[in-house]
Amino acid sequence: MAEKVSLAIIGGGPAGMAAAVGAYEAGVRDMVILERDTELGGILNQCIHNGFGLHTFKEELTGPEYAGRYIDRVKELGIRYETGTMVLSISEDKKITAVSRARGLCMIEADAVVLAMGCRERPRGALNIPGTRPQGIYTAGAAQKLVNCDGFVPGKKVVILGSGDIGLIMARRMTLEGAEVKLVAELMPYSGGLKRNIVQCLDDYGIPLLLSHTVVNIKGKRRLEGVTVAEVDGNGVPVPGTEEYVECDTLLLSCGLIPENELSLTAGVKLNPVTNGPFVDDRLETNVTGVFACGNVLHVHDLVDFVSEEAERAGASAARYLSGSAEKSAGGAIEIVPGAGVRYTVPSTVDPVRCDDLIHLRFRVRDVYKSCEIVVSADGKTILSKKKRITVPSEMEDVILKKKDLVGVTGPVTVSIAGV
Amino acid sequence: MTDKENIFDVAVIGAGVIGCAVARELSRRRARILVLERESDVGEGTSKANSAIIHGGFDAKPGTLKAKYNVIGNAMMDRVSEELDVPFSRIGALVVSRSAEGDETVRELLARGEKNGVGGLRVLSGDEARALEPGLTDDVTSALYCPSSGIVCPFELTLGFAENAAKNGVVFKLNSEVTAIRREGEGFAVTASGAEYFARAVVNCAGVFSAKIREMIAERDYTITPRRGEYLLLDKNAGGTVSHTVFGTPSKQGKGVLVTPTVHGNLMVGPTAEAVDDPEDTATTGSGISKLKDMSAHNVKNIPYKLVITSFAGLRATGDTGDFIIREDEKVKNFFEAAAIESPGLSSAPAIGAAVAETVSDALSLEENENFDPVRRGVPRLSRMSDEERAEYIKKNPDYGQIICRCEGVSEGEILDAIRRPLGATTLDGVKRRVRAGMGRCQSGFCSPRVIAILSRELGISYGEVKKNG
Numbered sequence: 041m042a043e044k045v046s047l048a049i050i051g052g053g054p055a056g057m058a059a060a061v062g063a064y065e066a067g068v069r070d071m072v073i074l075e076r077d078t079e080l081g082g083i084l085n086q087c088i089h090n091g092f093g094l095h096t097f098k099e100e101l102t103g104p105e106y107a108g109r110y111i112d113r114v115k116e117l118g119i120r121y122e123t124g125t126m127v128l129s130i131s132e133d134k135k136i137t138a139v140s141r142a143r144g145l146c147m148i149e150a151d152a153v154v155l156a157m158g159c160r161e162r163p164r165g166a167l168n169i170p171g172t173r174p175q176g177i178y179t180a181g182a183a184q185k186l187v188n189c190d191g192f193v194p195g196k197k198v199v200i201l202g203s204g205d206i207g208l209i210m211a212r213r214m215t216l217e218g219a220e221v222k223l224v225a226e227l228m229p230y231s232g233g234l235k236r237n238i239v240q241c242l243d244d245y246g247i248p249l250l251l252s253h254t255v256v257n258i259k260g261k262r263r264l265e266g267v268t269v270a271e272v273d274g275n276g277v278p279v280p281g282t283e284e285y286v287e288c289d290t291l292l293l294s295c296g297l298i299p300e301n302e303l304s305l306t307a308g309v310k311l312n313p314v315t316n317g318p319f320v321d322d323r324l325e326t327n328v329t330g331v332f333a334c335g336n337v338l339h340v341h342d343l344v345d346f347v348s349e350e351a352e353r354a355g356a357s358a359a360r361y362l363s364g365s366a367e368k369s370a371g372g373a374i375e376i377v378p379g380a381g382v383r384y385t386v387p388s389t390v391d392p393v394r395c396d397d398l399i400h401l402r403f404r405v406r407d408v409y410k411s412c413e414i415v416v417s418a419d420g421k422t423i424l425s426k427k428k429r430i431t432v433p434s435e436m437e438d439v440i441l442k443k444k445d446l447v448g449v450t451g452p453v454t455v456s457i458a459g460v
Numbered sequence: 461m462t463d464k465e466n467i468f469d470v471a472v473i474g475a476g477v478i479g480c481a482v483a484r485e486l487s488r489r490r491a492r493i494l495v496l497e498r499e500s501d502v503g504e505g506t507s508k509a510n511s512a513i514i515h516g517g518f519d520a521k522p523g524t525l526k527a528k529y530n531v532i533g534n535a536m537m538d539r540v541s542e543e544l545d546v547p548f549s550r551i552g553a554l555v556v557s558r559s560a561e562g563d564e565t566v567r568e569l570l571a572r573g574e575k576n577g578v579g580g581l582r583v584l585s586g587d588e589a590r591a592l593e594p595g596l597t598d599d600v601t602s603a604l605y606c607p608s609s610g611i612v613c614p615f616e617l618t619l620g621f622a623e624n625a626a627k628n629g630v631v632f633k634l635n636s637e638v639t640a641i642r643r644e645g646e647g648f649a650v651t652a653s654g655a656e657y658f659a660r661a662v663v664n665c666a667g668v669f670s671a672k673i674r675e676m677i678a679e680r681d682y683t684i685t686p687r688r689g690e691y692l693l694l695d696k697n698a699g700g701t702v703s704h705t706v707f708g709t710p711s712k713q714g715k716g717v718l719v720t721p722t723v724h725g726n727l728m729v730g731p732t733a734e735a736v737d738d739p740e741d742t743a744t745t746g747s748g749i750s751k752l753k754d755m756s757a758h759n760v761k762n763i764p765y766k767l768v769i770t771s772f773a774g775l776r777a778t779g780d781t782g783d784f785i786i787r788e789d790e791k792v793k794n795f796f797e798a799a800a801i802e803s804p805g806l807s808s809a810p811a812i813g814a815a816v817a818e819t820v821s822d823a824l825s826l827e828e829n830e831n832f833d834p835v836r837r838g839v840p841r842l843s844r845m846s847d848e849e850r851a852e853y854i855k856k857n858p859d860y861g862q863i864i865c866r867c868e869g870v871s872e873g874e875i876l877d878a879i880r881r882p883l884g885a886t887t888l889d890g891v892k893r894r895v896r897a898g899m900g901r902c903q904s905g906f907c908s909p910r911v912i913a914i915l916s917r918e919l920g921i922s923y924g925e926v927k928k929n930g
Contacts, residue, residue: 139861141859170746172743173742
């Protein structure tokens with residue numbers, strides 16, 4: 041017996057909750073958030089450090105506090121949510137199959153869907169690190185859950201591979217919990233995390249960050265005994281003779297996040313191979329009409345504040361779609377393409393007729409560029425340019441386009457770094 | 461401390477697929493049977509890290525035990541997989557050649573296979589092979605097609621034999637490393653991790669350690685060289701790259717690198733073949749991984765190596781006689797061995813189990829066990845059920861509605877079953893091998909803290925005491 045609902049939101053983390061709030065504020069009442077964990081909040085629940093909310097709430101909150109603000113809002117508005125509910129598939133016509141303790145196997149038919157499933161960490165296997173497979177190797181996020189939620193510190197001598205934000209945060213956390221963090225090795229010549237985290241989590245504790253280094257071997261039969269760290273050349277290939285053995289009982293991996301789009305694929309959503317997230321238009325709508333995406337399932341963010349902002353827009357877009365006021369223009373959409381020095385953009389198309397007056401465009405650069413200029417151009421003309429002291433791949437960039445600048449544009453709109 | 465509890469008719473040393481198959485077949489007789497295993501779980505050695513193929517039997521030299529037991533074992537697999545609830549599928553294999561020399565090998569394999577009694581073998585042209593298996597490269601010039609070749613879950617096959625043996629009265633002592641064997645009257649006294657056991661007969665199924673076990677009671681007459689094989693396992697999204705097991709033509713180095721779908725829908729590439737000194741050296745190497753990528757690309761096109769989810773290595777117990785060693789010792793009466801069981805050991809396991817059990821039971825004049833029950837049911841796997849069946853299960857037990865491993869869709873109920881059943885899981889890897897929690901594309905990043913919590917609760921141990929393996 042299928043239940044019918046106007047809007048189904050897949051995931052009750054920061055993106056899902058903000059999407060629900062956005063949809064509510066735009067008039068949707070008949071909706072449900074489906075969350076697989078036992079409570080709302082998603083990954084924020086294990087992020088007990090502070091630094092969240094500076095943009096959204098103009099104050100510094102911990103992860104659980106930030107989540108708490110949205111959980112309170114969801115409850116206050118009476119938005120329905122079901123925890124312990126795992127969505128197994130979404131069909132192209134938005135029929136959702138889910139499973140939970142309470143309801144068993146259930147079917148939900150939705151008129152619109154917001155995808156907000158978040159992302160997962162890249163595991164060791166995908167990194168092809170040779171060596172043994174002992175106890176003591178964790179993704180940084182798994183270790184974070186063990187330490188912060190379960191009160192279990194998984195080791196005493198720690199090496200961290202990858203300088204993603206969770207890895208940096210965990211360097212500090214493990215140190216505060218009494219472990220010795222020997223070093224953080226980063227394959228790239230620049231950090232994968234935010235500058236503020238390098239300062240506050242490594243520099244403040246004297247933890248060395250070895251750029252252009254990686255782990256080339258893992259030793260230990262039952263328990264990890266040590267790893268071999270080596271320098272890499274410009275192509276990421278280890279340089280012979282630079283190997284150094286580091287004794288440790290724990291290796292944490294913070295080597296990238298992958299948007300979790302298995303369900304999107306079941307719904308027929310097309311993914312961008314660069315972001316591993318869906319292609320979306322300026323309304324954050326995917327190629328499947330009525331299916332929207334936001335947060336880390338769309339593209340991996342650095343700051344939850346931007347996730348919330350994006351997700352509220354996705355919720356509002358879903359509301360407009362449900363109210364029938366979201367007709368696409370006859371002329372079709374203009375493509376937005378990454379130019380020189382830019383890896384991707386979100387959105388990847390914009391409908392020049394139905395779009396909002398201001399169009400929020402987010403993207404990441406390919407490399408570190410100092411004293412550079414971001415240029416948005418179309419039909420051989422510059423629409424917008426913005427000077428930057430520095431741009432780095434680990435920090436998401438954004439520009440805001442004006443609808444009026446798109447009048448007469450036949451496209452595509454290119455975002456690039458001048459002179460690259 | 462010769463209490464009755466420690467007196468057995470037969471002591472099997474080693475709970476790999478061979479030891480467990482021998483024990484299960486022995487439990488068809490009325491006898492007290494003991495299995496001693498040094499690890500905390502069954503199938504912790506060679507049985508957990510191999511190609512997971514039930515070979516056709518065309519590769520082994522005619523007249524060898526390898527040829528004999530492979531062909532018999534392959535034929536037994538339909539019944540065994542049915543009785544023991546083990547995922548098994550005869551997808552067929554192709555041995556592909558890319559040269560005139562390879563074409564010659566393909567024809568030799570056909571002749572050899574026919575001599576071994578393998579049915580249905582055919583030599584295909586390159587084009588015929590590509591029509592059957594579109595994933596093959598244009599370089600392929602001919603292929604031997606073996607329709608009886610299959611893929612199996614090696615964890616479940618070992619567990620199936622073990623659990624069914626336990627159900628029929630076999631006693632398993634895990635964490636019991638055999639350190640001494642001596643004659644005691646007509647039988648043997650076996651010391652394992654401080655305890656002493658008595659048995660009328662001993663069966664040595666100790667894999668890479670079998671020569672070491674032999675030397676505790678008999679003269680050394682063979683050696684075992686651990687030969688390491690590295691593998692790459694790819695995401696289920698790569699599982700459709702090929703629909704048959706694709707081998708390169710064999711050489712002295714082994715059967716060549718194979719590319720195969722697994723019975724769970726992943727793609728697997730491997731193995732390398734490298735002699736190592738340490739019988740526990742299952743480390744992967746950078747050179748091994750690159751070699752696999754190079755070699756497999758010759759035979760199969762477009763293998764999406766971006767989708768590798770893990771790499772692993774196993775050790776084959778390679779003997780110096782070139783064949784399996786399956787025998788009763790000439791001098792030490794009632795000391796039996798199933799040693800040097802390298803490839804096609806998994807394929808031969810059902811046949812070796814039956815043959816060894818028969819020899820032992822003849823020697824000890826064991827009688828038939830009328831109460832023997834050949835059926836073992838695995839943990840119910842909800843992700844493989846129809847919606848209706850799944851709903852029924854969750855209604856009866858809501859634990860089946862709580863998903864713990866999102867990649868493989870494994871519920872808390874299944875994990876609890878894996879822990880609570882006889883010979884249940886006590887480690888993360890034990891849970892993984894039984895119900896696949898942590899086996900998927902995130903490689904336990906999401907579920908490991910949750911499975912640790914469940915193991916800690918169920919076994920009454922702290923988080924720190926929950927081990928990955930061992």
